[in-house]
Amino acid sequence: xxxxxxxxxxxxxxxxxxxxxxxxxxxxxxxxxxxxxxxxxxxxxxxxxxxxxxxxxxxxxxxxxxxxxxxxxxxxxxxxxxxxxxxxxxxxxxxxxxxxxxxxxxxxxxxxxxxxxxxxxxxxxxxxxxxxxxxxxxxxxxxxxxxxxxxxxxxxxxxxxxxxxxxxxxxxxxxxxxxxxxxxxxxxxxxxxxxxxxxxxxxxxxxxxxxxxxxx
Numbered sequence: 001x002x003x004x005x006x007x008x009x010x011x012x013x014x015x016x017x018x019x020x021x022x023x024x025x026x027x028x029x030x031x032x033x034x035x036x037x038x039x040x041x042x043x044x045x046x047x048x049x050x051x052x053x054x055x056x057x058x059x060x061x062x063x064x065x066x067x068x069x070x071x072x073x074x075x076x077x078x079x080x081x082x083x084x085x086x087x088x089x090x091x092x093x094x095x096x097x098x099x100x101x102x103x104x105x106x107x108x109x110x111x112x113x114x115x116x117x118x119x120x121x122x123x124x125x126x127x128x129x130x131x132x133x134x135x136x137x138x139x140x141x142x143x144x145x146x147x148x149x150x151x152x153x154x155x156x157x158x159x160x161x162x163x164x165x166x167x168x169x170x171x172x173x174x175x176x177x178x179x180x181x182x183x184x185x186x187x188x189x190x191x192x193x194x195x196x197x198x199x200x201x202x203x204x205x206x207x208x209x210x211x212x213x214x215x216x
Contacts, residue, residue, distance in 0.1 A: 011095045012042050014102040015142055017081035019049040019069050021062075026086070033086040039216050040090060049083075060162050063172040066138065067155045074148040081143060082115075084195075088139040090216035091194040100128050101190045111147035111185040112176060115140035116193035118206055132187040134180055136173040140195030147185055 012018060020037075022030045030048065037043040049069055054061035066083065073081040091097065098115075105113060108129075117135040143151070155175065156162045169175040179185040193207055196214045200206035207214060 010042060010045075011098040012040070012045075012082065014099070015080060015082040017073060017076075017078050018042060018046045018084065019072070019081060020046050020084045020086055021051045021065050021069070022048050022086040023051045023053055025053070029086050033084075033088075036088075036090060036216050040094065046084070054159075057166075059166055059171040060159065062138070063155060063162055063166065063175075064157060064159070066172050067152065067157045070143060070148055070151045070155075071157070073143070074145075074152060079145050083138070083141050083143065085139040085197070087197050088116075088195045089198065089201075089214050090140075091192065091210070091213050092215045093213065094194045094216070097128075097190065097192065097194055101188075101194075104129050105188065108188070109146070109186055110188055111144050112180070112187040113142040113144070114187065114189040115142070115195035116197075116200075116207065117141075117189050118200065119189060122191055126191060128191055130189045130191050132180055132189055134177045135187060135189060136177050137197065137200070138173045138176070139197045141176075150179075150184065 020033060022033065034043055037046045049065065052061040052064040052068070054064070069081065069083050114132070114135055116139065117137050119130070119132055119135040122130040155172065156165050169178065176185065180187045192210050192213070196207040201211040201214060202208060
């Protein structure tokens with residue numbers, strides 16, 4: 001699989017590579033995702049990544065799939081990539097807000113950049129980027145090359161070893177949260193959140209307050 005690059009004029013061009021996780025059998029969900037990518041103008045360079053099917057425990061497939069995407073970006077020599085889960089929805093102002101966030105990231109040392117996540121509120125004075133001390137969910141997560149080696153070494157790529165990993169971390173997002181808390185991965189989130197999941201739009205401690213803007 002060769003990773004395509006976005007057009008220079010897109011707010012997503014900064015990521016260089018955009019991959020979208022989707023189960024092979026879930027064509028309807030993929031078609032809905034493509035509809036959203038078309039609205040964003042990124043449908044020509046978002047590449048579908050076949051998610052690992054593990055119906056007995058979706059956390060297994062999610063962790064294996066994220067390992068696979070990191071491995072692919074590493075093997076291709078990509079400086080960073082954006083991973084999207086196929087139910088991600090987007091802020092209608094993402095084209096305006098995203099370049100401000102990525103411009104700031106260019107001046108920072110960072111490993112993870114969440115377009116949206118579940119985390120404590122930003123500190124006073126944080127207006128474009130939130131410095132994270134913990135975060136969960138992986139519906140729209142960019143990973144920098146600086147984190148590839150750690151993730152590939154610590155997140156297994158085989159089913160017979162991933163269960164032990166999950167007994168410690170419960171899910172790939174909990175792994176990221178633990179590494180952020182330990183200071184082993186430097187993480188930021190966009191302000192406001194520029195991506196969410198339908199389930200997060202209903203909760204006060206998630207994205208309920210901006211649900212009306214998360215319309216793509």
